[in-house]
Amino acid sequence: MAKMAASVVVESGEDVFRKMFKFYKRRDPPPDLREVTDFSSGAASGGKIVPVKLDPAAVSDEEAACVGLQPIRNWRAFGLQGYPGFIFISNPFLRGSQAFWVRQCLKTYPQKPNVCNLDMHMSPSDTQDIWARSVQALRTPASVKRQPKTLLERLRWVTLGYHYNWDTKTYSANSYTPFPADLQMLSVRITLACGFPGFNSEAAILNYYRSDSSLGIHVDESELDHSRPLLSFGQSSIFLLGGPHRQDPPTAMFMHSGDVMLMSGQSRLLYHAVPRILPALPQRATLLEELSCASALQTGSVLEPVSQEDWDVCSRYIQSSRVNVTVRQVLGPGQRFPEEPKSALQPRDEGQTVGCHDDGNSGKRKRTCSDPVETIET
Numbered sequence: 001m002a003k004m005a006a007s008v009v010v011e012s013g014e015d016v017f018r019k020m021f022k023f024y025k026r027r028d029p030p031p032d033l034r035e036v037t038d039f040s041s042g043a044a045s046g047g048k049i050v051p052v053k054l055d056p057a058a059v060s061d062e063e064a065a066c067v068g069l070q071p072i073r074n075w076r077a078f079g080l081q082g083y084p085g086f087i088f089i090s091n092p093f094l095r096g097s098q099a100f101w102v103r104q105c106l107k108t109y110p111q112k113p114n115v116c117n118l119d120m121h122m123s124p125s126d127t128q129d130i131w132a133r134s135v136q137a138l139r140t141p142a143s144v145k146r147q148p149k150t151l152l153e154r155l156r157w158v159t160l161g162y163h164y165n166w167d168t169k170t171y172s173a174n175s176y177t178p179f180p181a182d183l184q185m186l187s188v189r190i191t192l193a194c195g196f197p198g199f200n201s202e203a204a205i206l207n208y209y210r211s212d213s214s215l216g217i218h219v220d221e222s223e224l225d226h227s228r229p230l231l232s233f234g235q236s237s238i239f240l241l242g243g244p245h246r247q248d249p250p251t252a253m254f255m256h257s258g259d260v261m262l263m264s265g266q267s268r269l270l271y272h273a274v275p276r277i278l279p280a281l282p283q284r285a286t287l288l289e290e291l292s293c294a295s296a297l298q299t300g301s302v303l304e305p306v307s308q309e310d311w312d313v314c315s316r317y318i319q320s321s322r323v324n325v326t327v328r329q330v331l332g333p334g335q336r337f338p339e340e341p342k343s344a345l346q347p348r349d350e351g352q353t354v355g356c357h358d359d360g361n362s363g364k365r366k367r368t369c370s371d372p373v374e375t376i377e378t
Contacts, residue, residue, distance in 0.1 A: 016249040017217055017242050017271060024238050024252060024275040025214050031276075036238060037253040039078050039088050048251070052077040052087050058192045066301045067186040068097025072193045080251060083241065085229075085265025087194050091258035098258055099306045102314050104182065105206055105323045107131040110155060113177040115163045117156040130155060131313075138313045152317065155208045162203040162330050169222050171203060171330050173337045179204070182302035187231055187327045194262055196229050202330040209237075209322040215274035217246070220263075225332030229264035234324030236278040242271040254278070277322045 024031050039049060056073040064071055069092050076090040093101075110116055110130045118127045134150035161179035162171040184201040191199035203223075207215065217240075220230055235257045242250035248271065255261065263270065306314070331337070 015247040017240070017246065017273070020240060020250055020252065021214075021217060021273055021275045024240070027212075033238075035252065037080075037251060039076075039090050039253065039259070040256060048081045050079045050081055052079045052194075054193045055195060056193075058195075058197075059189050062300075063189060064193075065094065066303070067182070067189055068094050068100060068303050069186075069189060070094055075193070077194070080241075080253075083251070083267045083270070085263065085267040086241065086270075087262040087264070088253070089190075089194075089260040089262075091256065092190070092260060093258050097303060099311060099314070100303045101186075101325075102318065102323060103306050103310055104180070105158075105208075105325065106152060106314055106317060107310065109160060109180065109183075109206060110152075110158050114158055114160055115177075116158045118151060118154060127151065135313050138316050139309075153321070157208065158206040160204040160206070161201065164203065164205055164222065171222060171224075171337070183325070183327065185302055190231060190260060191229060191262070194229070194264075196262075196264065198333075199228060200329050200331075201327050204325060204327045207234075207322075207324045207326075209274075209277050209324070211277050211320050211322075213277055213322070217242075217271055217273040219269055219271050220326075220328065221269055223328050223330045224335050224337070225329060226268050227332060228329035229262045230268060230326065230328050231260070231262055232324065232326040233258070233260040235318060235322040237274050237322060237324075238276040238278065240273045240275060241267075242273075244270060246271060274324075 024036075037049065054072055054075055054077050056071070059069075059072050061071040075092045078088045078090070080086055080088075110127075112124060112128050116127060116130070118130070130151040134152035137150045138152065160183070161176065163175045163177070164171060165175065179201055183204065187201040188199055191197075209215070234255070237255050239253050239255045239261070240250040241253065242248045244266075250271070250273070263272075
């Protein structure tokens with residue numbers, strides 16, 4: 001195989017996207033990353049990176065700081081030629097504020113009544129407080145041998161708001177819990193700055209990746225209104241953004257810790273994937289670990305200082321895992337869910353089914369399930 005992704009020769013019956021997914025996912029030998037677009041430096045862009053002008057007046061400095069964001073005028077936003085509606089923001093977070101969002105994803109959001117992958121084989125009482133059941137073991141020094149993985153280490157996804165049905169790939173009115181107010185506020189401020197007033201955060205999927213995990217090739221089309229943007233942020237990875245068809249060749253880009261992506265307009269329904277999880281850049285890790293959040297002292301801020309005890313657990317977790325948050329609006333103005341058959345309204349175990357995406361492998365078709373590492377052959 002050629003070293004560079006652009007030189008990959010497509011074998012008969014295998015599309016370019018799948019081939020590139022396998023290229024960046026492989027472990028031995030590791031892939032050459034020199035052709036991966038890096039928005040933080042403009043590297044390997046081939047002139048495709050274009051600046052995007054945001055609206056600093058849409059969100060005041062105080063409103064931005066309340067959710068841990070820098071003033072909008074300081075954000076570095078970009079687009080990609082050939083991808084209308086795609087916006088990439090290079091780490092708009094204030095120093096230290098990411099620690100709060102990491103802690104929310106690990107300690108707060110997995111709590112009931114929210115739904116997670118562990119619910120499919122455990123009772124709600126056993127998954128009531130995943131953090132409390134995991135912290136003692138995670139605080140054990142790395143040199144000390146400990147018991148099997150904690151619940152937190154076994155966490156693969158959490159759904160918020162309208163809970164995604166992995167089996168039917170749909171949302172419904174009868175499967176809903178209140179969306180977190182802090183994450184709603186963060187999402188609204190980011191979408192406002194990008195020119196999307198009136199965004200309503202109605203659902204989110206949080207993915208928890210191990211270092212060898214991947215997210216297969218897919219398109220997010222289950223929402224009833226596709227005119228609203230898809231918002232995503234998290235820790236470091238390689239992200240592949242393709243076209244409206246499964247066979248369209250993708251662009252590979254680095255998503256560094258703290259970066260934010262919006263997929264809107266024509267880019268809202270493009271195929272995409274995450275073939276590889278990466279360690280955070282040293283400078284990004286430093287920004288993440290500084291726990292003193294001046295913005296947390298501001299009146300009206302949703303941020304809270306992260307205790308050293310909590311951060312010790314979070315830091316240990318993210319050394320070998322990745323957290324990513326994707327927020328979406330499900331319903332447009334005046335829209336309602338279709339009326340469901342009575343059978344669909346019966347109580348069910350939210351986690352009994354798995355959500356699957358093509359994982360990019362050839363040969364037998366495999367699908368990536370609720371655990372991004374495990375696969376099902378069909």
